[in-house]
Amino acid sequence: MIIHHSSFTIYHYIMQTRRDFLKLTGKFGALLAVSIALPVSTQAKTTQKTINGDEPISEIIDFEMNQYIVITKDNKIILFNPRPDMGQGTNQSLPTLLAEELEVDLEQVEVRFTNGHSKFGGQNAGGSSSIRTRYEELREAGAAARVMLVSAAAKRWGVPVAECVAEKGKVLHPKTGKAALYGELSEDAAKLEIPQGTKLKEIKDFKLIGKDAPRLDIPNKVSGKAIFGIDIKVPNMLYATIQRSPMIHGKVQRFDMDAAMKIAGVKHVLKSERPLPYKTLEGVAVLAETYWGALQARKTLNVVWENADYQSVTTENYFRAAHSLAKSAGIIYKDAVGDVSKAWDISETKLEGVYETPFTAHAAMEPNNTVAWVKDDGSVEVWCPVQGPDSAVGKVADYLKIKPEQVKVNVQLMGGSFGRKAYLDYVLEAVYLSKQARAPVKLIWTREDDLTQGPFRPGMVSSLKAALDKNGSLTTFEHRMAGASIMHQVLQHDQTGKADGWVAEGVNQEDSPYAIPNRRQTFSLVETPIPIVWWRSVYASTSVFGQECFIDEIAHASKKDPLDFRLEYLKKEPKFIQVLKLLEEKANYRQKLPAGQAIGIAIARSFKSICAYAVTVSKKDNNIVINKVVGVIDVGLAVMPDNVKAQTEGNVIMGLSTALKSGITIEKGEVQETNFHAFNPLRINEIPTIEIHVMPSEAAPSGAGEPGLPPIAPALCNAVFNLNGNRIRKLPFSLEI
Amino acid sequence: MTKIQIQVNGTKHTVEADPEMPLLWALRDLIGLTGTKFGCGMTLCGACTVHLDGAPVRSCALPIGQIKKSHITTIEGISSDNSHPVQKAWIEMQTPQCGYCQSGQIMSAVALLKNNAHPTDADIDAALAGNLCRCGTYPRIRAAVKRAATLMKDKNNMPTKSDTGSR
Numbered sequence: 061m062i063i064h065h066s067s068f069t070i071y072h073y074i075m076q077t078r079r080d081f082l083k084l085t086g087k088f089g090a091l092l093a094v095s096i097a098l099p100v101s102t103q104a105k106t107t108q109k110t111i112n113g114d115e116p117i118s119e120i121i122d123f124e125m126n127q128y129i130v131i132t133k134d135n136k137i138i139l140f141n142p143r144p145d146m147g148q149g150t151n152q153s154l155p156t157l158l159a160e161e162l163e164v165d166l167e168q169v170e171v172r173f174t175n176g177h178s179k180f181g182g183q184n185a186g187g188s189s190s191i192r193t194r195y196e197e198l199r200e201a202g203a204a205a206r207v208m209l210v211s212a213a214a215k216r217w218g219v220p221v222a223e224c225v226a227e228k229g230k231v232l233h234p235k236t237g238k239a240a241l242y243g244e245l246s247e248d249a250a251k252l253e254i255p256q257g258t259k260l261k262e263i264k265d266f267k268l269i270g271k272d273a274p275r276l277d278i279p280n281k282v283s284g285k286a287i288f289g290i291d292i293k294v295p296n297m298l299y300a301t302i303q304r305s306p307m308i309h310g311k312v313q314r315f316d317m318d319a320a321m322k323i324a325g326v327k328h329v330l331k332s333e334r335p336l337p338y339k340t341l342e343g344v345a346v347l348a349e350t351y352w353g354a355l356q357a358r359k360t361l362n363v364v365w366e367n368a369d370y371q372s373v374t375t376e377n378y379f380r381a382a383h384s385l386a387k388s389a390g391i392i393y394k395d396a397v398g399d400v401s402k403a404w405d406i407s408e409t410k411l412e413g414v415y416e417t418p419f420t421a422h423a424a425m426e427p428n429n430t431v432a433w434v435k436d437d438g439s440v441e442v443w444c445p446v447q448g449p450d451s452a453v454g455k456v457a458d459y460l461k462i463k464p465e466q467v468k469v470n471v472q473l474m475g476g477s478f479g480r481k482a483y484l485d486y487v488l489e490a491v492y493l494s495k496q497a498r499a500p501v502k503l504i505w506t507r508e509d510d511l512t513q514g515p516f517r518p519g520m521v522s523s524l525k526a527a528l529d530k531n532g533s534l535t536t537f538e539h540r541m542a543g544a545s546i547m548h549q550v551l552q553h554d555q556t557g558k559a560d561g562w563v564a565e566g567v568n569q570e571d572s573p574y575a576i577p578n579r580r581q582t583f584s585l586v587e588t589p590i591p592i593v594w595w596r597s598v599y600a601s602t603s604v605f606g607q608e609c610f611i612d613e614i615a616h617a618s619k620k621d622p623l624d625f626r627l628e629y630l631k632k633e634p635k636f637i638q639v640l641k642l643l644e645e646k647a648n649y650r651q652k653l654p655a656g657q658a659i660g661i662a663i664a665r666s667f668k669s670i671c672a673y674a675v676t677v678s679k680k681d682n683n684i685v686i687n688k689v690v691g692v693i694d695v696g697l698a699v700m701p702d703n704v705k706a707q708t709e710g711n712v713i714m715g716l717s718t719a720l721k722s723g724i725t726i727e728k729g730e731v732q733e734t735n736f737h738a739f740n741p742l743r744i745n746e747i748p749t750i751e752i753h754v755m756p757s758e759a760a761p762s763g764a765g766e767p768g769l770p771p772i773a774p775a776l777c778n779a780v781f782n783l784n785g786n787r788i789r790k791l792p793f794s795l796e797i
Numbered sequence: 798m799t800k801i802q803i804q805v806n807g808t809k810h811t812v813e814a815d816p817e818m819p820l821l822w823a824l825r826d827l828i829g830l831t832g833t834k835f836g837c838g839m840t841l842c843g844a845c846t847v848h849l850d851g852a853p854v855r856s857c858a859l860p861i862g863q864i865k866k867s868h869i870t871t872i873e874g875i876s877s878d879n880s881h882p883v884q885k886a887w888i889e890m891q892t893p894q895c896g897y898c899q900s901g902q903i904m905s906a907v908a909l910l911k912n913n914a915h916p917t918d919a920d921i922d923a924a925l926a927g928n929l930c931r932c933g934t935y936p937r938i939r940a941a942v943k944r945a946a947t948l949m950k951d952k953n954n955m956p957t958k959s960d961t962g963s964r
Contacts, residue, residue: 147895147932274891281896282887282903283879284832284872288896291831299826324798324815352815352822355838425836425844425897425931475834475897476931507837702891706937710894713933736841736929744935745922 135243143190146477161202173471176449184448188667188763212248289445289472297500299351307729310365320357325349386523390584398578407527415606418723426475432490433500447482517595522606566600597766600666608662608774647674660779667763694755711768806874816862832872843928846901872900886945894932
């Protein structure tokens with residue numbers, strides 16, 4: 061498999077004029093396209109535009125829909141991956157779905173990202189949705205193409221279709237020994253009707269899905285050849301950096317540009333804008349011939365900020381407001397059962413616990429960046445590492461008030477993202493600067509920009525209460541969540557007086573199905589000017605912390621082992637039971653641990669997948685040591701099982717980093733953690749042994765990129781309680797005793 | 798602006814730049830070797846790790862004016878075909894996820910193994926603690942370093958192409 065990188069795109073982009081393109085298509089001849097719902101003639105046309113990857117969307121927008129497979133006459137098999145890759149492996153997992161039914165090996169294909177065109181459907185790689193929402197569709201697209209190729213061969217050879225087989229990019233007729241490459245058949249195949257309802261393979265017949273082939277993007281990632289967004293170069297481009305207000309929302313009052321303009325290679329110094337969904341922020345940009353030159357000039361700007369209004373923005377004030385709101389029930393979610401107030405009043409044993417999770421940053425290793433080129437004809441081309449090509453097209457078009465057809469988005473590999481690169485402020489900043497400078501501009505955020513400017517995962521408060529009857533049975537449970545709403549601030553859907561469903565992700569009745577007769581979740585909105593956004597596993601990363609620690613508190617109060625307690629209250633949930641049982645076995649949960657050691661567990665469902673951890677901790681001198689994490693994850697059928705394991709290992713480490721290391725704190729309007737000395741995720745010397753088990757399953761695939769995160773922090777804190785009786789209710793916390 | 802000559806992966810390059818420009822930006826923007834990555838600009842994350850006469854250094858804080866006659870090796874210089882045992886081990890262990898930090902991780906590992914054929918966990922920790930990975934590939938990095946040590950015992954596994962002077 062060739063991963064189509066933009067190094068290719070750029071040079072071809074530059075070199076390949078329209079005339080070159082015509083030559084190219086002439087050489088390759090007719091092309092096969094698979095489109096589920098279009099007449100044949102338009103499909104072939106559509107593909108000709110797509111293969112060169114260089115046509116404005118306007119020319120292909122009329123030839124729509126589900127176009128994932130292109131086979132050239134010279135046997136080049138191109139698969140379009142509609143979900144960008146930030147490391148989670150969609151560049152292999154989604155092509156695997158196509159290739160399985162198409163009957164090609166991954167080594168035979170070239171994979172390209174889609175360009176945001178609506179014919180590819182929703183392209184945002186988010187919500188751990190890439191496989192689970194495309195599982196049927198992409199296999200169907202692969203199957204339809206295979207049937208067309210086989211039919212073309214049968215017709216050519218005058219033999220029954222049923223006597224032909226497709227195998228490794230060829231159609232064979234075993235009786236006569238005839239064989240044809242897909243490329244030799246593609247022209248004829250393109251003329252055929254698209255078959256509907258082709259029967260898909262049974263799981264037992266899978267050759268690729270579930271088989272753990274090595275990731276084919278990895279060789280380029282160990283040789284330095286992989287091209288990320290930050291590596292893109294376009295001729296005559298200028299490098300840009302932006303001085304931003306250290307204080308949230310500061311406005312530019314004045315700045316010096318004389319010194320900056322004297323630095324070699326500096327071409328422009330100008331006020332810049334950063335459009336957030338709810339406000340446009342200001343900065344001062346330097347555009348120069350080298351990024352280093354731009355950074356040097358940035359230091360001389362002496363920007364004076366007008367920021368008096370935001371001195372009082374602090375994370376401390378934010379949490380004070382959240383804690384205050386969480387003292388009483390907020391807006392009650394619809395999935396409430398029984399009567400919590402009444403049951404509470406008549407209960408024997410009452411428990412309460414208030415939990416807090418911090419603001420935190422994504423801090424992907426590749427800082428935000430984009431190359432943008434607003435051209436004289438008003439069209440724009442961007443090269444950007446983004447999670448959603450389609451949203452990039454839409455945002456840029458809206459921002460410049462141009463048509464989507466005038467926007468060409470070249471999606472790049474992301475050097476990590478975790479949600480950040482689905483928030484496209486940096487793309488629009490680059491577009492703005494290119495428009496002003498009338499030149500291609502490559503904007504790169506510094507790490508300081510990344511950590512201090514947000515958006516951040518919102519800090520959240522969980523206030524929980526539970527009651528037991530005199531037999532020690534759990535009768536009543538309430539989880540009040542208070543904090544900022546992404547739906548409200550980012551998506552601009554007013555959540556005032558509403559129970560924001562997103563916030564209860566991971567803890568609602570469906571995701572956390574503990575059978576409790578009286579139970580409810582509530583939400584109280586905290587309005588804040590602090591920019592917030594989704595972060596790996598979103599609210600499940602915050603809400604599940606309080607939920608699963610408090611379940612442990614209840615287990616202890618009812619004098620039950622925390623695992624037994626969960627088995628009892630989840631007994632009608634076979635999938636949860638299965639995960640807990642496997643965890644019990646793999647973690648050797650029932651063994652008697654030596655003195656000074658303890659084990660803790662937690663379980664959560666998010667993005668339709670269930671994950672549970674058992675964390676073993678011990679005391680060493682004045683420290684708690686995390687010895688081992690054993691995890692079990694059920695993602696349904698795992699398309700790439702080892703990759704699911706890798707994602708889960710990563711979630712353990714990211715979740716532990718957030719539990720143990722600094723979050724983001726704001727004092728007097730300014731973020732205090734400005735680089736990796738202060739915001740310092742776990743390093744290799746700080747991680748425990750991690751052992752992940754992927755549950756064998758034939759159920760439809762569910763999420764894999766995020767569900768491993770929510771239960772790790774509560775499992776750790778539950779282990780710490782079992783070790784020393786100290787109930788951790790606020791993250792981050794220190795392992796020093 | 799000054800004309801500065803530096804030797805990278807066995808090739809002499811002349812760049813016209815401010816002598817204060819960190820090697821990182823000279824490699825990426827002037828010489829066109831983009832395998833070395835920008836992560837923090839303050840030597841905190843290790844994404845920019847290269848070798849200076851065989852020793853790992855953070856190129857984000859090394860002014861090109863100071864390099865003089867020293868030999869620089871980047872990720873592109875350890876082999877031309879992923880034949881270095883560290884690269885082989887990285888592939889075998891399926892280590893990278895996003896891959897962005899891996900050039901730096903690999904350069905730190907190559908330097909470690911050059912001086913220490915049998916690194917313990919503590920040795921690996923000491924040599925690689927300066928390299929952040931946000932995807933959380935550390936368990937596989939650890940496994941890959943050990944695997945590379947094993948591969949390196951067999952001389953046949955050493956990369957055939959030697960163009961750096963730093964191995």
